[in-house]
Amino acid sequence: MTRRAVLVCPGRGTYNKAELGYLARHHGDKAGLLARFDAIRAEAGQEPVTALDGSARFQPAIHTRGDIASPLIYASAYADALSLAGDIEIVAVTGNSMGWYIALAAGGALSAENGFRMVNTMGRLMQEASIGLQLVYPVVGEDWRPDPARRAELMTLVSRIDGRKGHRLALSIDLGGMLVLAGDADGLAAFEAAVPPDGPAPLRLPNHAAFHTDMQAPVAERGRAVLPPDMFTQPTVPLIDGRGAIWWPHATDTAALWSYTLGHQITEPYDFTRAVTVAAREFAPDLFIVTGPGTTLGGAVAQSLIACNWRGLTDKAAFQSRQAEAPLLVAMGREDQRKLVL
Template identity: 65%
Template sequence: MAKQTAVVVAPGRGTYNKAELGYIARHHADKADMFAQFDAFRAQTGQEAVTALDGAERFQGSKHTRGDHASPLIYAAALADYQAIDRDKYDTLAVTGNSMGWYIALACGGALSPTGGFEVVNTMGTLMQENLIGGQIIYPFVDDNWVEIPGRRDEVFAKCADISARADHILGLSIDLGGMLVLAGNEAGLVAFEREMPRLDDRFPMRLPNHAGFHTHLQKPVAEQGRARLGADLFGQPDVSLIDGRGAIWAPKACNQRALWDYTLGHQIYQPYDFTAAIRVAAREFMPDVFIVLGPGGTLGGAVAQSLLSANWRGMSDKAGFQVEQSATPRLLSMGREDQRALVTG
């Protein structure tokens, strides 16, 4: 088979759950040296080893979804997945990610070393957990066929504006995530939205456990702490193009490293993250044969597909059309799914 071009997508928080327990041990026994370095870093900070968390007898939501545990787990699994991609089958044109996935993308793309990326992820995940300012909820604006419901986005944003205008209420966009809007705010704002918006599929609005009010001004104190602990010298030139949470491209050998540090520990933390724009730019600017979504978990695949549909990529405009294309010529490969993983790793 001829070599294919790929854009790689790194996952964010919420992708390491009960089904993913043991993911690192199952898929990456050959990378023990790298995980030993990560565990050594955690030992210096008095934290439980990543391999011990992954190797626990049972999954504990209250433990494994904490920022100081989930972030390094997801980073270790996703970076190892990136290293496992068969380079004889795929040429990586660019790397992007969702939310925390931006840190992973930096490491995959070479702008951070594996250990430097781990330091960034572990530090920021720990700071998020220690501060735990605000929270997040998800609300969809597409129908079952992944087609946008007319007026739904406007309805959500109007409600956010209404709630935020009230005394001591904060609510706004956190992540534009394919067919979902991830909203963030303080407890008063979140509760008001949950109480006043129609309940959909008996699931939404869905509160995300152990998630702070990411990508809002609530996180400015966390950004300041991160900048104090993580120096710009950790950052270097990427080996492949990186697409950030604005849809901006950071090209190899052409990055201002100080600007990359400033965006990563500034705008990226306390301004909305436009994942949909990142995927749209990836599709239109790089025109890859496939999108490869790193594990753990396979939930991000839906958001990638929905983002591609909104960009009318390859003429696809709804879920049915995407499924027809996917069955004939797989365009989206999620490494968290065993059937698709085999196509990526060989």
């Protein structure tokens, strides 16, 4: 029986110490593909992605850099997408933040090589510019139930801080039960001082710039200058972007897709929660598959499904109960779940 699935591609922050060697462990059969990625890195005078994955030890100062982490995540996620079992029909593809670039390739709008070029180029440009900072803070409690009042209170605080002289702070990503905020050092410090600790949060994200804010306009402009519209082709499956808009096969304006990808997608907030909601309601999949590397995005997908009450999911306990009966969500970065979709 065919399993209808929505494919979800991860963004930055998902290749960490536990993921070192991911390509070698899981994708030794894709030497040709990885060699093509390595060749693109070599053209730019950069270390091969296979060498980075094969490093003797994980070095946070190196492996979390945009020009290092981005190609590692792309190669891992794209190779995972190629490894899915034959009974799985991908009915739509989406992604979180940088995962949008991976989704473009997984959904056929970019070739494997052009997807890698996109990710590698934007990772390098953002690392070189290093404009702003990011942090994460929860907007739900331990039960994962939506809390509109708490969210509204936090967003009011963000707006108030951003209105102060010499402070920049804005929503970067609506990530299920988390808000990813971006701004300058004073803006983040003011937020950290104003909110109570919640576990490790507010948590700053190392080597992350002020993604998805107007602070990234110079980076978007540089990206448009070096990544041409003719890289894009018609997608082969529907793509759901960071607004929840759907780009349909045979009906996509590829110039508009290029413009969104290197414009709005970089400089405006990314609504991952909305993207998952649209995926659930419009495509009614049997399951959501989150490619590796990493395991952190699964929680955001589950929280997004709870937020839209998909299949009667009301809280974390309800999700865990349903997941135990028959998985609604498979994270390929988890060894116990990966085998379910290979």
